[in-house]
Amino acid sequence: MALLKRLWRFLPKELRYFIFKIYRKIRSQLQILTHKGDKYQCPFCNYNARDLFVIGRTSKVLKEKHVIGGMRAASGCYKCRSSQRERLIYTYLKEKLDIHNSGNVNNVLHIAPEPNLTRKLLDIEFENYVCGDLFTEGYSYPNHVENMNVTSIPYPDESFDLIMCNHVLEHVPEDQIAMNELRRVLNKEGIAILQVPISKVLGETFEDFSVTNPSERKQVFGQYDHVRIYGQDYVSRLENSGFKVKRVNISSEYPKYGLNVEEDIFVCSRL
Numbered sequence: 001m002a003l004l005k006r007l008w009r010f011l012p013k014e015l016r017y018f019i020f021k022i023y024r025k026i027r028s029q030l031q032i033l034t035h036k037g038d039k040y041q042c043p044f045c046n047y048n049a050r051d052l053f054v055i056g057r058t059s060k061v062l063k064e065k066h067v068i069g070g071m072r073a074a075s076g077c078y079k080c081r082s083s084q085r086e087r088l089i090y091t092y093l094k095e096k097l098d099i100h101n102s103g104n105v106n107n108v109l110h111i112a113p114e115p116n117l118t119r120k121l122l123d124i125e126f127e128n129y130v131c132g133d134l135f136t137e138g139y140s141y142p143n144h145v146e147n148m149n150v151t152s153i154p155y156p157d158e159s160f161d162l163i164m165c166n167h168v169l170e171h172v173p174e175d176q177i178a179m180n181e182l183r184r185v186l187n188k189e190g191i192a193i194l195q196v197p198i199s200k201v202l203g204e205t206f207e208d209f210s211v212t213n214p215s216e217r218k219q220v221f222g223q224y225d226h227v228r229i230y231g232q233d234y235v236s237r238l239e240n241s242g243f244k245v246k247r248v249n250i251s252s253e254y255p256k257y258g259l260n261v262e263e264d265i266f267v268c269s270r271l
């Protein structure tokens with residue numbers, strides 16, 4: 001084993017990458033074959049599975065604070081690798097907003113677009129589908145993702161009918177400014193889906209800006225690049241930015257999609 005490890009290190013980087021890619025492909029095909037079943041059906045790829053693969057790392061603080069949407073769980077699709085949260089958003093868009101047939105949604109803003117969700121939305125061919133993220137350099141984002149800071153969205157007021165910004169605000173120190181911006185670019189009749197990992201037990205959001213070291217942040221907030229753990233006051237933070245918030249839970253209506261029954265959707269519109 002030690003000899004193999006030494007040999008591996010001597011291989012050129014490109015060759016190691018190529019071998020690893022092949023290994024992952026074979027592993028993925030084997031998983032697809034061996035996890036077939038009739039308990040779950042992925043709304044993205046229609047794969048029928050007997051179970052879901054485990055995503056996330058164990059974290060003491062996330063467990064202690066019972067952070068919904070942040071904890072390690074059996075939640076991924078073996079075929080398309082979709083996460084629980086992107087399946088939840090897509091289910092809401094498809095089943096509740098009838099997004100594939102709705103003529104009311106023409107201009108869409110998607111911050112930090114989830115891979116499977118963005119592919120589905122591209123298929124719809126909206127008049128204007130804008131994707132943005134602060135971190136596009138060196139990431140495996142496709143070309144349609146613009147470099148964009150959510151605290152300074154480069155679009156005029158009321159530009160969008162639908163906005164999605166999921167699991168972003170917990171990374172942003174000035175989250176109230178980001179919320180103000182999201183509200184500013186939302187149409188009067190539009191809706192914004194703004195998901196965050198949220199503690200079930202914390203009433204008040206926990207943040208401490210003196211914690212800047214990544215390993216300390218991991219210990220305190222559960223992830224190296226998070227700056228807070230949202231509590232149940234998340235709704236009032238959104239309201240402070242001028243949003244009206246409808247908190248909905250659709251997970252138990254669609255057990256086949258393998259959604260998190262504890263995960264609510266925060267559907268926001270202008271007050």
Ligand SMILES: [Zn+2]
Pocket residue numbers: 042043044045046047077078079080081082
């Ligand atoms: Zn899938």
